[in-house]
Amino acid sequence: MRPPNDVVLITGASDGIGRAVARGFATHGSSLILAARRAERLADVAAELRSVGASVVTCPVDVSLDAGRKELVTKAISTFGKIDVLVNNAGYGYRCPLETTPLHAVRSIFETNVFAPIALTQLVVPHMRDQRRGCIINMSSVAGKVARPLSSLYDATKHALEAVSDGLVGELRDFGICVVVIEPGFVKTEFVAVADSLSTDYSGNDGNYDRLRRAMRESDARYRRFAVSPEKVAQVVVRAAIARRSGTRYVVPLFARVTLLLKRLLPHALFQRVIGG
Ligand SMILES: NC(=O)c1ccc[n+]([C@@H]2O[C@H](COP(=O)([O-])OP(=O)(O)OC[C@H]3O[C@@H](n4cnc5c(N)ncnc54)[C@H](OP(=O)(O)O)[C@@H]3O)[C@@H](O)[C@H]2O)c1
Numbered sequence: 061m062r063p064p065n066d067v068v069l070i071t072g073a074s075d076g077i078g079r080a081v082a083r084g085f086a087t088h089g090s091s092l093i094l095a096a097r098r099a100e101r102l103a104d105v106a107a108e109l110r111s112v113g114a115s116v117v118t119c120p121v122d123v124s125l126d127a128g129r130k131e132l133v134t135k136a137i138s139t140f141g142k143i144d145v146l147v148n149n150a151g152y153g154y155r156c157p158l159e160t161t162p163l164h165a166v167r168s169i170f171e172t173n174v175f176a177p178i179a180l181t182q183l184v185v186p187h188m189r190d191q192r193r194g195c196i197i198n199m200s201s202v203a204g205k206v207a208r209p210l211s212s213l214y215d216a217t218k219h220a221l222e223a224v225s226d227g228l229v230g231e232l233r234d235f236g237i238c239v240v241v242i243e244p245g246f247v248k249t250e251f252v253a254v255a256d257s258l259s260t261d262y263s264g265n266d267g268n269y270d271r272l273r274r275a276m277r278e279s280d281a282r283y284r285r286f287a288v289s290p291e292k293v294a295q296v297v298v299r300a301a302i303a304r305r306s307g308t309r310y311v312v313p314l315f316a317r318v319t320l321l322l323k324r325l326l327p328h329a330l331f332q333r334v335i336g337g
Contacts, residue, residue, distance in 0.1 A: 065089065065090070065091065066085075066090045066091070066144035066145055066301075066302075067090065067091045067092075067093070067136065067140040067141075067142050067143050067144050067145070068085045068090045068091070068092050068093070068143075068144065068145040068146075068147065068301070069092075069093045069095070069132070069133075069136050069143050069145070069146050069147065069180075069184070070082050070085070070092065070093070070094055070095065070147040070149060071095045071096070071123050071132075071147065071148055071149050071150035071176070071180070072095070072096055072123075072149040072150030072151060072199075073092075073094035073095060073096055073102065073105060073149070074094075074096030074097070074098045074101035074102045074105060075096070075098075075101060075249065075250055076247070076249030076250055076251060076290050077149055077199065077244070077247060077249060077290040077293050077294065078094075078096070078147070078149040078150065079105050079290070080289070080290035080291045080293065080294035081147055081149060081290075081293075081294045081297045081298070082094055082105060082109060082116075083108075083109065083291075083294065084291070084294040084295060084297065084298040085145075085298055085301075086109040086112060086114035086116070087112075087298075088298055088302060089114075090114075090144075090145070091114070091115040091116070091140055092109065092114060092115070092116045092117070093116075093117050093118075093119060093132070093135065093136040093139065093140070093143075094106060094116060094117070094118050094119070095118075095119045095120070095121055095123060095128075095132050095150070096120065096150065097120060097121070097122050098120070099118070099120035102118040102119075102120055103118060105118075106118045117135065117136075117139050117140075119131060119132045119135050119136075123150050123172060123176040123180065124168065124171035124172040124175070124176055126179065129176065129179050129180055129183060130183065132180070133180065133183040133184060133187075137187060142187060142191060143184050143187055143188065143194070144188075144191075144193065144194055144195065145194070145195045145196075145197065145301045146180060146181070146184050146194070146195070146196045146197065147197045147199070147297065147301075148176070148177035148180060148181070148196070148197065148198045148199060148221075149197075149199040150172060150176065151172060151173045151199060151217070152169065152172060152173070152214075152251070152254055152255060152258060153169075153203075153211060153214035153251060153252075153254075153255035153258075154169060154210075154211070154213050154214055154255055154258060154259045154262065155210050155211060155252075155255045155256055155259045155276070156210060156259040156262040156263045156264075157210060157262075157263070157264060157268075157269045157272075158212050158213060159264070160262055160263060160264035160269075161213060161262040162262065165213075165262055166213055169213055169214065169217055170217055170220070173214070173217035173218065173220075173221065174217050174220045174221055174224070177198055177221060177224070178224060181196055181228065184196070185232065185235070185237065188232075188235065188236075188237045189235040189236075189237065192235065192236040193236045193237070194235075194236070194237040194238075195237065195238045195239075195240065195300075195301050195306065196228070196232075196237065196238070196239045196240070197240045197241075197242060197297055197300060197301060198221050198224075198225045198239070198240070198241050198242070199242050199244075199297075200218045200221050200222050200225070200241045200242060200243050201218045201243055201244055201245075202243055202244070202245050202311070202316045202319055202320065203215040203218040203219075204218035204219055204221060204222040204241070204243055205219075205222070205243065205320055205323060206319065206320070206323055206335060207219070208276070208335055208336060209272055209276060209336070210269070210272065210273065210276050214255070221241075222241060225239050225240075225241045225308075226241075226308075229308055238306050238308075239308065240300045240301070240306050240307070240308060240309070240310065241308060241309045241310070242293065242296060242297055242300070242310050242312070243309065243310065243311045243312070243316060243320075244288075244293045244311075244312050244313075244316060245286065245287075245288070245311075245312070245313060245315050245316030245319060246283060246284050246286060246287035246288070246315075247287055247288055247289070247290055247292075247293055248287045248288065248289055248290065249290055252280075252284075275336065276336055278336075279335070279336030280336070283315075283335075283336075286313070286315040288312070288313045292312060292313060293312055296310045296312045297310075319335070322334065
């Protein structure tokens with residue numbers, strides 16, 4: 061088990077899963093460096109965690125920007141002298157057709173969901189290698205294995221993150237650094253509301269996708285009944301980080317595991333119909 065005095069850097073800690081992960085590590089006794097763009101939200105999370113005795117610093121940065129990522133890692137090292145665990149959690153989705161999503165928006169989602177975890181990994185690996193110990197946790201999704209209509213760009217970012225993580229496991233093993241992928245199913249956070257609001261400009265207004273949009277909304281409503289709390293995902297993240305020998309992949313909850321099992325068992329076209337495609 062990892063010692064409680066580990067230093068944990070969490071991106072996307074102002075809300076949802078990242079905030080729950082921060083609470084989970086605080087309970088374990090870790091020191092925390094928390095990143096997100098909304099400074100006030102981040103300050104609220106930090107105040108809550110300090111009130112229960114946690115050592116917390118915040119860094120209100122945009123992880124899609126090179127300068128923000130450098131500031132974050134520099135602040136972690138200058139404050140705590142080390143980083144033991146990096147949780148690449150910040151991310152968002154779109155719910156819009158690929159046809160009507162401008163390329164700048166595609167680049168933007170890849171910047172946050174894929175390039176930021178890659179760049180942060182590049183920044184923390186030298187520190188982790190020096191101490192011969194570290195853990196990088198990448199927040200993927202069932203969408204890292206499954207792609208659905210109107211979500212193909214988000215799903216592509218998570219597929220990319222999965223491939224990056226798989227390759228990294230072997231690259232970093234000899235340095236004592238583990239790489240873990242978390243694959244949550246539906247989680248009760250602001251994720252869908254944020255995705256909807258970011259997608260409004262990219263949805264096309266000629267009605268071509270209205271039928272599909274209605275169908276996906278119904279399909280989502282059916283499956284979102286199985287959504288779990290962010291705390292449930294956080295428990296898995298903390299467990300993976302503190303394990304003496306962590307696994308490389310954690311799927312949470314059971315409903316997500318069943319979905320991935322069906323993907324393996326069913327013919328592709330039938331599986332796509334089951335998930336709403
Ligand atoms: N909710 C789900 O059903 C679900 C399922 C599977 C996987 N996931 C994954 O879980 C992760 C967290 O999502 P969530 O559900 O907790 O969503 P959320 O409640 O919307 O939280 C997203 C977090 O990411 C931060 N963030 C977004 N863009 C950022 C940027 N450019 N720089 C810094 N921080 C940024 C947000 O903070 P600011 O806005 O303050 O920057 C916020 O703290 C994401 O990677 C998501 O893909 C979610």
